[in-house]
Amino acid sequence: xxxxxxxxxxxxxxxxxxxxxxxxxxxxxxxxxxxxxxxxxxxxxxxxxxxxxxxxxxxxxxxxxxxxxxxxxxxxxxxxxxxxxxxxxxxxxxxxxxxxxxxxxxxxxxxxxxxxxxxxxxxxxxxxxxxxxxxxxxxxxxxxxxxxxxxxxxxxxxxxxxxxxxxxxxxxxxxxxxxxxxxxxxxxxxxxxxxxxxxxxxxxxxxxxxxxxxxxxxxxxxxxxxxxxxxxxxxxxxxxxxxxxxxxxxxxxxxxxxxxxxxxxxxxxxxxxxxxxxxxxxxxxxxxxxxxxxxxxxxxxxxxxxxxxxxxxxxxxxxxxxxxxxxxxxxxxxxxxxxxxxxxxxxxxxxxxxxxxxxxxxxxxxxxxxxxxxxxxxxxxxxxxxxxxxxxxxxxxxxxxxxxxxxxxxxxxxxxxxxxxxxxxxxxxxxxxxxxxxxxxxxxx
Amino acid sequence: xxxxxxxxxxxxxxxxxxxxxxxxxxxxxxxxxxxxxxxxxxxxxxxxxxxxxxxxxxxxxxxxxxxxxxxxxxxxxxxxxxxxxxxxxxxxxxxxxxxxxxxxxxxxxxxxxxxxxxxxxxxxxxxxxxxxxxxxxxxxxxxxxxxxxxxxxxxxxxxxxxxxxxxxxxxxxxxxxxxxxxxxxxxxxxxxxxxxxxxxxxxxxxxxxxxxxxxxxxxxxxxxxxxxxxxxxxxxxxxxxxxxxxxxxxxxxxxxxxxxxxxxxxxxxxxxxxxxxx
Numbered sequence: 001x002x003x004x005x006x007x008x009x010x011x012x013x014x015x016x017x018x019x020x021x022x023x024x025x026x027x028x029x030x031x032x033x034x035x036x037x038x039x040x041x042x043x044x045x046x047x048x049x050x051x052x053x054x055x056x057x058x059x060x061x062x063x064x065x066x067x068x069x070x071x072x073x074x075x076x077x078x079x080x081x082x083x084x085x086x087x088x089x090x091x092x093x094x095x096x097x098x099x100x101x102x103x104x105x106x107x108x109x110x111x112x113x114x115x116x117x118x119x120x121x122x123x124x125x126x127x128x129x130x131x132x133x134x135x136x137x138x139x140x141x142x143x144x145x146x147x148x149x150x151x152x153x154x155x156x157x158x159x160x161x162x163x164x165x166x167x168x169x170x171x172x173x174x175x176x177x178x179x180x181x182x183x184x185x186x187x188x189x190x191x192x193x194x195x196x197x198x199x200x201x202x203x204x205x206x207x208x209x210x211x212x213x214x215x216x217x218x219x220x221x222x223x224x225x226x227x228x229x230x231x232x233x234x235x236x237x238x239x240x241x242x243x244x245x246x247x248x249x250x251x252x253x254x255x256x257x258x259x260x261x262x263x264x265x266x267x268x269x270x271x272x273x274x275x276x277x278x279x280x281x282x283x284x285x286x287x288x289x290x291x292x293x294x295x296x297x298x299x300x301x302x303x304x305x306x307x308x309x310x311x312x313x314x315x316x317x318x319x320x321x322x323x324x325x326x327x328x329x330x331x332x333x334x335x336x337x338x339x340x341x342x343x344x345x346x347x348x349x350x351x352x353x354x355x356x357x358x359x360x361x362x363x364x365x366x367x368x369x370x371x372x373x374x375x376x377x378x379x380x381x382x383x384x385x386x387x388x389x390x391x392x393x394x395x396x397x398x399x400x401x402x403x404x405x406x407x408x409x410x411x412x413x414x415x416x417x418x419x420x421x422x423x424x425x426x427x428x429x430x431x432x433x434x435x436x437x438x439x440x441x442x443x444x445x
Numbered sequence: 446x447x448x449x450x451x452x453x454x455x456x457x458x459x460x461x462x463x464x465x466x467x468x469x470x471x472x473x474x475x476x477x478x479x480x481x482x483x484x485x486x487x488x489x490x491x492x493x494x495x496x497x498x499x500x501x502x503x504x505x506x507x508x509x510x511x512x513x514x515x516x517x518x519x520x521x522x523x524x525x526x527x528x529x530x531x532x533x534x535x536x537x538x539x540x541x542x543x544x545x546x547x548x549x550x551x552x553x554x555x556x557x558x559x560x561x562x563x564x565x566x567x568x569x570x571x572x573x574x575x576x577x578x579x580x581x582x583x584x585x586x587x588x589x590x591x592x593x594x595x596x597x598x599x600x601x602x603x604x605x606x607x608x609x610x611x612x613x614x615x616x617x618x619x620x621x622x623x624x625x626x627x628x629x630x631x632x633x634x635x636x637x638x639x640x641x642x643x644x645x646x647x648x649x650x651x652x653x654x655x656x657x658x659x660x661x662x663x664x665x666x667x668x669x670x671x672x673x674x675x676x677x678x679x680x681x682x683x684x685x686x687x688x689x690x691x692x693x694x695x696x697x698x699x700x701x702x703x704x705x706x707x708x709x710x711x712x713x714x715x716x717x718x719x720x721x722x723x
Binding site for chain 1: 486569664680
């Protein structure tokens with residue numbers, strides 16, 4: 001355990017390569033149970049088969065559409081459990097067993113974990129020709145130490161969902177900056193003590209990361225062959241102190257994320273805004289349907305009007321798993337999925353996915369008017385936002401562990417049970433560094 | 446001797462509190478399963494709004510091409526098949542360990558006891574590799590076979606056979622010319638019945654609720670048990686599926702409740718019988 005690994009998990013990778021070679025190199029061996037070995041069929045001149053695992057709705061149909069127009073490369077999609085619910089565990093087991101799919105849906109926050117497990121193929125060369133089609137910041141989420149390990153599919157640029165009727169009723173202007181947001185919070189409480197500006201969800205690390213990213217935080221990075229961890233950098237502390245201020249003045253409610261209490265607050269009109277990712281659009285429509293027609297969407301409040309950067313929450317790239325015999329074909333398909341106008345237009349509708357391409361905003365399904373938001377063309381607001389996502393944020397290799405520490409420390413602070421949010425970030429930083437060291441990874445001071 | 450009124454009242458009060466504590470989530474599930482999506486956060490959590498149970502169940506059965514009934518049937522196959530298998534294997538192994546002296550008996554039993562201590566998730570990767578080699582990945586057998594193994598069941602069967610099956614009785618059977626198998630099935634199994642019912646129920650519930658094993662083994666959604674399906678739906682995180690998850694969870698506990706009510710007669714009577722014998 002104490003043995004230190006190189007940054008890209010080379011030790012693990014070597015083991016995997018040799019394991020895969022051992023399994024795949026002997027035709028007719030015990031590995032016959034493994035789903036189809038594409039290499040042999042390619043050599044025989046038949047169509048190449050690409051196995052693809054994922055769970056996003058709409059992927060199955062996308063694979064069918066590709067197969068119809070690409071007889072030479074056939075994609076076989078298999079639905080798995082969502083990653084954090086066991087899907088990732090299964091993918092890693094399959095890599096170790098030597099029967100992993102060529103392509104897999106791996107969340108941006110999980111890619112680094114796969115990387116240090118040696119479960120990913122470097123696809124820099126194959127991906128290069130397609131990269132001009134993608135928003136540059138989305139490529140940063142799949143690039144580590146200068147090598148690319150995934151093809152971005154979707155993103156979650158943030159915006160501000162707000163109750164238009166409440167703002168109108170009290171004659172309060174919709175805030176454009178965080179200063180205005182805090183001022184609006186005070187006016188709102190004065191006008192109606194029952195109503196807060198928002199319900200803060202302290203256990204939602206990924207949401208808070210979006211806030212921190214907007215302010216310019218860089219929680220993880222790579223320097224030489226060591227990981228950098230900066231979960232309490234200046235930008236993060238600024239954001240933590242901002243929310244601490246709102247909590248101290250009792251201008252926001254505090255509830256666990258995704259809880260009944262949270263939705264009840266919004267159903268009852270007790271909170272007037274929800275600052276979150278684009279995929280909340282549908283979640284709000286479904287979860288608080290009683291308030292339909294009263295909402296609207298505005299750009300996320302910014303720190304600096306001159307450089308209006310925004311945060312991003314989520315995004316699930318497709319990665320080529322270790323041992324894939326046809327990485328080029330896998331990348332070709334993945335790039336098609338993310339960039340083909342017809343294919344992705346369908347995914348917007350069926351999967352609720354938000355494009356990562358430079359011209360994604362012009363897809364037909366991006367301009368639908370949504371009754372829940374008073375027939376506003378909501379996605380257009382986010383399409384604008386996605387051009388301004390703060391570009392340098394990436395994740396580390398131990399996010400599940402960090403996430404649970406975060407939930408506990410932040411929850412305590414936000415509920416006034418000890419310390420401030422900024423102090424909590426210091427604790428989280430410490431534990432995050434420890435979690436990397438536990439994995440035998442080198443952490444730069 | 447009758448317990449005093451005071452102690453009876455106290456006991457009843459205590460049991461009442463425990464019952465409320467245990468039943469409250471089930472009550473919430475029942476109430477929530479009758480609500481439409483909008484009502485869920487709009488009406489009191491523990492009391493009925495508009496009753497939509499029929500609509501919810503109807504939608505549940507048709508959602509995603511009627512995949513839920515399929516999951517339910519799969520769960521029944523895994524639970525009944527696995528529990529029957531585990532009961533038979535455990536009964537035979539426990540009986541053998543109890544009644545047949547052979548070299549290494551203690552060691553075998555020690556190994557089985559040790560297996561009780563190993564947390565199941567630790568076995569995930571080895572199991573995956575093993576099933577890959579056997580070609581059982583993504584098949585029903587991949588879930589059924591591991592479900593039939595229950596170290597705790599072997600332990601229970603052995604301890605119970607020690608106490609409830611008199612060796613003299615087996616001798617009598619042998620003198621009458623019955624073969625070992627016949628003695629086992631006609632004499633021992635009947636005497637061990639209470640333990641076997643317990644074992645069956647434990648294993649049935651454990652498999653019914655199991656998530657980890659099928660998650661590791663199964664790719665194909667059509668082979669999934671209810672647990673995997675509900676977790677998938679829940680992770681889609683839209684209001685529509687939340688209704689389905691709640692109703693689906695409610696429907697999926699009904700068979701377990703029925704199994705307990707149906708088997709509890711044997712269980713209760715026999716546990717008491719066992720305690721007297723011991």
